[in-house]
Amino acid sequence: MEVNVAMEQVKGKLIALGGGDDEGLIRLIRSNICELTAHIEVIATATPLALNAISSGNAYKEAFEELGCKNVRFMHIDEEHPADTPDNLQRIGKAGVIFFTGGDQVRLASFLDNTELLRIMRHRYRTEDIIISGTSAGAAIMSDRMIYDGYGHYSLIKGEMKTTEGCSFIRGVYIDTHFAERGRFGRLAHAVAHDPEYVGIGLSEETGIIIKGGDQVEVFGPGVVTVIDASEIRFSNTRAVEENEPIAVENLKMHLLVHGYRYCLREHLFQPVPQNERATPEPVPGE
Incomplete structure (x- = not known):
């Protein structure tokens, strides 16, 4: 099945960080908010334990508040707190920023799957000037689609790299995190070789991307973003080779992006x- 990576123009922005110290991400989100009174919703569902999720959510809430944001709330969604409550739906309908913390991406996606809450998020991302952001x-x-398993060189063995459904704010890309630090090149290369209509984006820690209009991927932070493009591969055995056998791919392209460049x-x-288009966090008053 062919997937168009940018099927439609969208008004919202995606801001994604590869993990690690996320102070730069918080500041970047802050600099992209027109008004400090904008509503920010923090969702920490990826953190498995309830007490840890509450602690994480409140920590991010305080981090935004320290930068002057006045309307920050933690949205509690887990086994005992369903996503589609009237209060949650009302809050997500007026949020200017939605922020997803790190943890277990399969857990996070499963709690949002087939919910009205996620449907509203997707619709608002396409039609409104909203920020969808997250780390790790x-x-x-x-x-x-997202990668959720695959370790080191073993990820180049068929069956060792695994993918599943994501939240579909954008289509046709694989976003992998902690990319350089955890040796995840193999699994991202395997993923796009298997699905060559997808573009792979590997985010190093403390480094991330802003996706504008569902198309332009710009870099922020001090590190490197790796882009793997399988659109011109001439040969791949990823679908034909037997389980537990290594994969072979010809003409897989790779790009290394840093701040000041985009894909x-x-x-x-x-x-x-262009210099006048670069996203740089604004200084916070009082610093």
């Missing part, structure tokens, strides 16, 4: 970002 697991769930998903194009 909260970044991995942003596309229609256009529609055109498969690497280019510099």
Whole structure:
């Protein structure tokens, strides 16, 4: 099945971090909010234990408040707190920023799957100037499919790399996190070789991307973003080879992006970002 990576123009922004220290991400989100009175919803469902999720959610709430944001709330969604409560639906309908914390991306996606809450998020992302953001697991769930397993060189063995459905804010990309630090090149390369209509985006820690218009991928942070493009591969055995056998791929392309450069998903194009368009967090008053 062919997937168009940018099927439609969207008004919202996706902001995703590869994990690690996320102060830069918080500041970037803050700099992209027109008004400090904008409503921010923090969702920590990826954290498995309830007490840890509450602690994580409140910590991010305080981090936004320290930068002057005035309307920050923690949205509690887990085994005992369903997503589709009237209060949650009302809150998500007026949120200017939705922030997903790290943890277990499969857990996070499963609690949002087939909910009215997620439907509202997707609709608002397409039609309104809203920010959908996240770190680590909260970044991995942003596309229609996500990688959830695959370790080191073993991920180049058929059956060792696993994918599942994500939250579908964008389609046709795999977003992987902790990319350089945890040796995840193999599993991202395997994923796009198996699904060559997808573009792979690997985020190093403390480094992330802003996706504008569902197409332009720009980098923020001090590290490197790896883009793996399988659109021109000439040979791949990923579908034909037996389980537990290594994969072979010809002409897999890779790009390394840093701050000041972007990748256009529609055109498969690497280019510099004009100086006046670069996203740089604004200084916080009082610093």
